[in-house]
Amino acid sequence: MKMLIGGQKTDSSDGRTIDVINPANGKFLDTIPMATEEDVQRAVDNAKKGQKEWTAIPLMEREKIIQRFVRLLEEHKKEIIAVCTRECGKHVGTTIFEYNQTASVFTGYMESAKRLDGQLLVPGSEPGHDGRTASDMIMVTHEPLGTVVAIVPFNAPMLLYSYKVAPALAAGNAVIVKPPTDNPLTDIMITELLLEAGVPGNALQIVTGSGSKVGDWLVKNPGVDAVSMTGSTQVGIGIAEIMAKRLAPCTLELGGNDAFIVMPDTDIDKAAASACGARKGNSGQICISSKRFIVHNSVIEEFTEKLVKLVREIEVGYDDNVEEMVEKCLGNTDRTNTKGEFIGSLISERAAKEVEAQVAHTISQGAKLLCGGQRTGAFYMPTVLAGVTKDMDVAKDLEIFGPVWPVIGFDTVEEAIEIANGSRYGLSGCVMTDDWKLGMRVAREVQTGGMVVNDSSVYRNQMQPFGGQKMSGMGNEGLTTLEEMTKIKNIVLKGFLG
């Protein structure tokens, strides 16, 4: 596939390409251009014009464009789901779960944009006015940020593209997308459909190539007004440092090591099932997957036994008959990746090797392997680690992005909270208890952007502001946070009222 620069399908100016491979079976899928700095500059120059072209279209017309896009998305549904499944090596059911949310993220943000009103501060009706300003009118307006770069990670290329591109466009910005290099094809397809629906080719562009080069050129380009990035904390810090030098805003949704706390009063069957599901989805490659299982010592044996039984039942594999699977799964009304569905590969053999090394490291620190622990190519077997103590790396800052359940014991509520907070991350978390007061106490005291009481942390509703505390990010995504894609400006009409 090609990049989309200025509305044109474009090769790299030096003709270089990168292969896109299905990680589950190693089959070649396509190539993408490896953009040069010159290509990046062209996209940034176009975006400046594109932002004006986009906002010159009345909001109601822009809404029609998004509605047309939603229809196109539906028409190309099977093709998109098949491409995404192949380039991620995952189960079709997981892709459908992602696809099903994409359209409503776009329509939801467009709807919210209609309520992105300015404000008029009229003397006499606003407490802020005093005698000096009694004859002045103050207009508070929201302006688009300008050109927003949307940097998308590999783990949910469709949904996380939507959470970035939809609000940025809805707020009147031009957007340049930098998709993940391992699986960029779905993002290119969606961009093509948005352009076909009527978004001007200068207002939405996609440039491909490695993050450390193409992503870096974009972030450093003074023509870029804001960056919205989801990915690792390490890359996020680098982006924040660069943006800080020109005091430009960035929204960062970064890594996590979410705690799953099991209190002794909870139903252990329910807790084990929730814990299993929380880590199984997308082969454990979800930012808000529960990643540390902090269990009261009085129930740890029962919990671990039940968890291991469920984890051993997880099937790992990949079905090459993707089109057939798409037909079958689209007919299935259960949209979740539940029992009976296998989990696919990780995004690459490189990623699976990293999980393998992280598990080996944790075992070398004293953890005991109860099941799993094997890797074949990009596949990693679901793995439960017992005997994990709070001083081990995995109990603190080692984020494992794969199907691994480290189980850590605790004796008191204070200790559970201390372990949960003993991480540099603060993305999300959960507590399983029948005691709502206790649940509330834990939810308030654990330092994260979100907490779930009585189910896993894998919870994201489009209406909620979504973001992390501590090293898990800056800013929020969600329908209520459209304002982050704008800047506020005051216009004072001095003496306007006489």
Ligand code: NAP
């Ligand atoms: P990553 O390596 O940080 O990559 C994320 C994106 O950043 C990719 O598009 C990547 O491009 C690009 N990139 C890499 N280096 C860059 C640079 N120097 N400048 C600009 N862009 C650069 O993360 P990942 O491995 O894809 O994703 C896994 C991580 O994301 C995990 O830590 C996970 O917890 C986190 N995550 C967080 C959330 C959240 O909402 N908080 C959601 C999902 C994932 P290339 O693909 O070309 O390297």
